[in-house]
Amino acid sequence: MNTELPKLQLINLTHKGRQNLGLKFKYNEDLLTIVRKIPLAKWSKTHRLWYMPLSSDNISLVKKRFCNVAEIKNKGLRKQTDTNGAISKPERQLNATQKKILNNFYKYLRGKRYSKSTIDTYTFYIADLIEFHNSKGVENITNRDIELFIETVFINRNYSISTQRQFISAVKVFKAFYPEIELNEMHLVRPKKSKKIPTVLSQNEVLDLIRCTKNLKHRAIITLLYSCGLRVSELINLKLTDINIDRKQLHVKNSKGRKDRLVSLADSFLPLLSNYYLSYNPKTYFVEGANGGKYSAESIRQFIKRSCKSANISKTVTPHTLRHSYATHLLENGTDIRYIQSLLGHSRPETTMIYTHVQRKDLMKITNPLDTIIQKTLRQDNTSSKLGLSRDFNN
Numbered sequence: 001m002n003t004e005l006p007k008l009q010l011i012n013l014t015h016k017g018r019q020n021l022g023l024k025f026k027y028n029e030d031l032l033t034i035v036r037k038i039p040l041a042k043w044s045k046t047h048r049l050w051y052m053p054l055s056s057d058n059i060s061l062v063k064k065r066f067c068n069v070a071e072i073k074n075k076g077l078r079k080q081t082d083t084n085g086a087i088s089k090p091e092r093q094l095n096a097t098q099k100k101i102l103n104n105f106y107k108y109l110r111g112k113r114y115s116k117s118t119i120d121t122y123t124f125y126i127a128d129l130i131e132f133h134n135s136k137g138v139e140n141i142t143n144r145d146i147e148l149f150i151e152t153v154f155i156n157r158n159y160s161i162s163t164q165r166q167f168i169s170a171v172k173v174f175k176a177f178y179p180e181i182e183l184n185e186m187h188l189v190r191p192k193k194s195k196k197i198p199t200v201l202s203q204n205e206v207l208d209l210i211r212c213t214k215n216l217k218h219r220a221i222i223t224l225l226y227s228c229g230l231r232v233s234e235l236i237n238l239k240l241t242d243i244n245i246d247r248k249q250l251h252v253k254n255s256k257g258r259k260d261r262l263v264s265l266a267d268s269f270l271p272l273l274s275n276y277y278l279s280y281n282p283k284t285y286f287v288e289g290a291n292g293g294k295y296s297a298e299s300i301r302q303f304i305k306r307s308c309k310s311a312n313i314s315k316t317v318t319p320h321t322l323r324h325s326y327a328t329h330l331l332e333n334g335t336d337i338r339y340i341q342s343l344l345g346h347s348r349p350e351t352t353m354i355y356t357h358v359q360r361k362d363l364m365k366i367t368n369p370l371d372t373i374i375q376k377t378l379r380q381d382n383t384s385s386k387l388g389l390s391r392d393f394n395n
Contacts, residue, residue, distance in 0.1 A: 006031060008066050010059065010074035013051050015044055021058055021077075023050040025070065027302045033290040034065050043298055092131050101138055101178065102127055108177045115258075122170040128153065129171070139180040143187050146171060165190040198324040198354065199315055206325060209317070212310040218303045220276040221287055221295075225319055227266040229326035229344055231256065232297045232319035238286040245270070252345065261345045327355045 006028045013022035023041070025031050035041050038061065040052040052058050059074070066072055094102070105126060109119040132149050133141055154164055168190045175183050201209065206226055213219040225235055234252050242251045248265040255261065265273075282288045287295045300319055308317045315321075323344070330340050341352040 008070040020051040125170040208311040226322040
């Protein structure tokens with residue numbers, strides 16, 4: 001075995017109540033290129049690794065795809081076998097009626113034009129709920145049953161508050177679809193959101209981050225994320241046809257909430273854009289991965305982390321941190337909050353108002369009461385000397 005090959009560890013992974021095959025490896029562009037081509041492979045933000053359904057076929061597929069490019073380790077992989085000796089994915093314990101309700105709920109969500117991510121998430125939550133209360137009919141599930149499910153499943157899985165809020169939303173939609181269920185929708189209460197102030201880079205830190213990013217493609221990505229306040233999903237879906245150089249605009253299409261918006265391009269970004277385009281010659285998307293496919297959001301997170309280390313930035317920085325920084329710097333420069341809302345593509349002004357809590361401009365105008373006391377004391381003593389808090393007051 002070539003010891004220079006990167007190591008790929010195959011592990012058992014329980015994710016969202018299901019048994020999966022986890023693919024664990026250190027950041028490596030070659031391995032990422034291969035795993036992205038596997039249709040069933042998905043990235044788990046929770047576990048920070050790639051995974052796919054656990055089956056003998058998928059294990060064989062992984063070994064075949066990575067045999068010449070990675071040292072595969074699967075010693076700790078526990079096998080779950082069926083009667084034929086093959087590894088199988090456990091199926092949900094649902095009867096025919098329950099499966100029919102779930103299938104119809106899935107079609108209902110599609111008909112309501114929910115996003116694919118929302119459809120999959122809502123269907124999964126309701127399937128979990130029905131399976132948990134398998135001993136009773138779907139129509140007999142009550143509000144207390146919902147509470148028991150949260151207390152038993154959500155708490156044990158250490159799901160976040162935002163996940164629990166999403167589950168309650170799924171239940172409310174399911175109630176609209178299946179009114180026979182014994183739920184009082186008025187008593188389905190979402191837990192309050194955690195009101196965290198976003199991490200923001202200073203303007204100098206943004207420049208340091210860009211300067212310390214040596215790779216031209218990576219530098220173009222970081223610069224565009226910040227200068228246009230893009231979500232990472234918007235950047236990886238951005239096509240060359242969405243960039244209007246003459247008007248210095250980006251057309252962000254079909255973003256969150258199925259909204260389009262226009263964002264201005266920074267003049268200082270245009271030379272970098274030209275250099276990047278001539279060097280990499282992308283065909284369809286602004287930034288492309290292997291074989292012209294979409295670039296990976298996880299790759300962006302990884303190289304931003306490396307660039308932060310090079311720039312001696314100790315904060316936890318993600319692609320969304322650059323979006324937060326863009327909005328905050330606009331606000332500090334005097335841009336009206338309504339324009340910032342439009343540039344960010346927010347539906348509600350309350351979402352944009354979070355940046356009023358992190359801007360330094362107004363905070364700097366407020367005099368600290370301790371400074372007021374000291375200045376008042378100096379005026380009363382008719383002295384121009386400084387009153388230092390660190391001196392010995394006993395002398």
